[in-house]
Amino acid sequence: xxxxxxxxxxxxxxxxxxxxxxxxxxxxxxxxxxxxxxxxxxxxxxxxxxxxxxxxxxxxxxxxxxxxxxxxxxxxxxxxxxxxxxxxxxxxxxxxxxxxxxxxxxxxxxxxxxxxxxxxxxxxxxxxxxxxxxxxxxxxxxxxxxxxxxxxxxxxxxxxxxxxxxxx
Amino acid sequence: xxxxxxxxxxxxxxxxxxxxxxxxxxxxxxxxxxxxxxxxxxxxxxxxxxxxxxxxxxxxxxxxxxxxxxxxxxxxxxxxxxxxxxxxxxxxxxxxxxxxxxxxxxxxxxxxxxxxxxxxxxxxxxxxxxxxxxxxxxxxxxxxxxxxxxxxxxxxxxxxxxxxxxxxxxxxxxxxxxxxxxxxxxxxxxxxxxxxxxxxxxxxxxxxxxxxxxxxxxxxxxxxxxxxxxxxxxxxxxxxxxxxxxxxxxxxxxxxxx
Ligand SMILES: Cc1cc2nc3c(=O)[nH]c(=O)nc-3n(C[C@H](O)[C@H](O)[C@H](O)COP(=O)(O)OP(=O)(O)OC[C@H]3O[C@@H](n4cnc5c(N)ncnc54)[C@H](O)[C@@H]3O)c2cc1C
Numbered sequence: 001x002x003x004x005x006x007x008x009x010x011x012x013x014x015x016x017x018x019x020x021x022x023x024x025x026x027x028x029x030x031x032x033x034x035x036x037x038x039x040x041x042x043x044x045x046x047x048x049x050x051x052x053x054x055x056x057x058x059x060x061x062x063x064x065x066x067x068x069x070x071x072x073x074x075x076x077x078x079x080x081x082x083x084x085x086x087x088x089x090x091x092x093x094x095x096x097x098x099x100x101x102x103x104x105x106x107x108x109x110x111x112x113x114x115x116x117x118x119x120x121x122x123x124x125x126x127x128x129x130x131x132x133x134x135x136x137x138x139x140x141x142x143x144x145x146x147x148x149x150x151x152x153x154x155x156x157x158x159x160x161x162x163x164x165x166x167x168x
Numbered sequence: 169x170x171x172x173x174x175x176x177x178x179x180x181x182x183x184x185x186x187x188x189x190x191x192x193x194x195x196x197x198x199x200x201x202x203x204x205x206x207x208x209x210x211x212x213x214x215x216x217x218x219x220x221x222x223x224x225x226x227x228x229x230x231x232x233x234x235x236x237x238x239x240x241x242x243x244x245x246x247x248x249x250x251x252x253x254x255x256x257x258x259x260x261x262x263x264x265x266x267x268x269x270x271x272x273x274x275x276x277x278x279x280x281x282x283x284x285x286x287x288x289x290x291x292x293x294x295x296x297x298x299x300x301x302x303x304x305x306x307x308x309x310x311x312x313x314x315x316x317x318x319x320x321x322x323x324x325x326x327x328x329x330x331x332x333x334x335x336x337x338x339x340x341x342x343x344x345x346x347x348x349x350x351x352x353x354x355x356x357x358x359x360x361x362x363x364x365x366x367x368x369x370x371x372x373x374x375x376x377x378x379x380x381x382x383x384x385x386x387x388x389x390x391x392x393x394x395x396x397x398x399x400x401x402x403x404x405x406x407x408x409x410x411x412x413x414x415x416x417x418x419x420x421x422x423x424x425x426x
Pocket of ligand 1: 042193194233255258261262266269270273309310
């Protein structure tokens with residue numbers, strides 16, 4: 001089975017009923033998608049498949065021929081965060097971070113779908129399948145709405161590595 | 169594993185359904201496989217079989233592998249409401265056929281609308297009223313649903329706050345040419361939806377909505393399960409049926425039907 005992951009062609013050696021989540025984490029070492037409930041209920045394994053957010057734990061290799069998969073690793077990196085990542089950072093929308101990759105991808109897809117500012121209730125609806133046990137959601141909603149409007153606070157929260165003086 | 173690229177090939181591969189596991193959206197099958205609860209012998213993947221088409225018209229014809237998201241776009245109420253399950257990603261992956269097979273939320277809406285199910289399996293192709301089909305769906309491959317458009321409809325659900333449990337109760341009502349039809353689901357986990365002829369008869373005889381709704385307890389046998397007790401379901405159901413019927417009355421009034 002051949003499909004594209006973050007722009008690169010991948011031919012998997014995994015069996016047809018293996019989940020995409022397993023292929024990403026164990027075969028490709030892309031651990032951004034999290035293995036949470038593995039029943040489709042928590043949203044932590046969400047990736048984009050052909051641009052649409054999907055649960056990688058519910059998607060098996062047999063259905064992926066020719067698909068284009070995007071994981072959080074392709075959204076941005078430390079020096080070039082995507083707008084949604086910047087907004088999450090500025091609004092303190094991540095705490096433990098386990099749900100963050102799924103939230104970021106679903107939010108990115110929502111903003112792309114709407115092609116402009118999104119309302120709070122649209123975010124609630126789009127992220128309804130994503131659990132966060134730390135933030136209480138309010139900051140996540142703030143961040144997605146701000147990102148959709150192109151708003152920047154201009155004050156990035158320092159990363160844990162920066163605080164410890166490990167990273168510049 | 170078979171991945172047929174046409175409906176004909178899918179029907180042939182399915183045969184009489186013995187020893188074959190159908191994988192449509194996989195939202196139910198995949199976790200079972202992942203967690204070792206299901207070891208499929210042969211798998212029929214529907215993805216490329218062309219069973220996901222939707223034909224709009226006086227009767228909506230929905231392919232068995234159409235997604236709930238696609239259905240919600242075109243379906244009349246109460247079916248659109250039932251298809252709009254509260255999770256964007258699942259809606260885009262879950263199929264109509266899988267939903268009908270596992271006793272999902274579409275069932276009460278389809279019963280209220282008088283839908284028919286086209287299926288293949290032992291003995292060849294069949295078209296059944298949805299109520300007959302869901303009473304014994306095993307060994308059939310769902311090809312399509314035929315859904316006559318009603319004059320008006322409404323769908324109401326009682327859910328736990330956690331959006332991912334099965335509903336505690338679902339009520340679908342539809343005004344069709346021959347009168348108002350009522351069906352309920354969620355009487356127990358995976359119990360098939362049932363029609364409510366006692367309510368329908370009371371309405372036809374001119375009973376006020378609240379009085380007709382009380383009759384629903386004659387039509388159902390709710391069970392205790394982890395979501396709710398049979399006692400609770402019997403108490404809550406007339407309220408929910410009455411609210412759905414009131415919504416139908418409001419729609420009728422707004423559109424000047426009665
Ligand atoms: C997080 C989450 C939330 C959910 N919320 C809801 C909800 O609110 N309401 C609800 O109703 N459901 C819900 N579901 C359950 C499920 O997603 C839906 O019922 C869905 O429609 C099942 O379809 P599928 O294509 O994914 O099924 P699959 O997993 O592919 O198949 C399910 C079963 O049906 C059989 N099958 C599939 N297609 C056919 C066919 N064409 N012919 C014959 N047999 C077939 C399979 O062999 C299997 O036994 C939820 C699931 C998850 C993971």
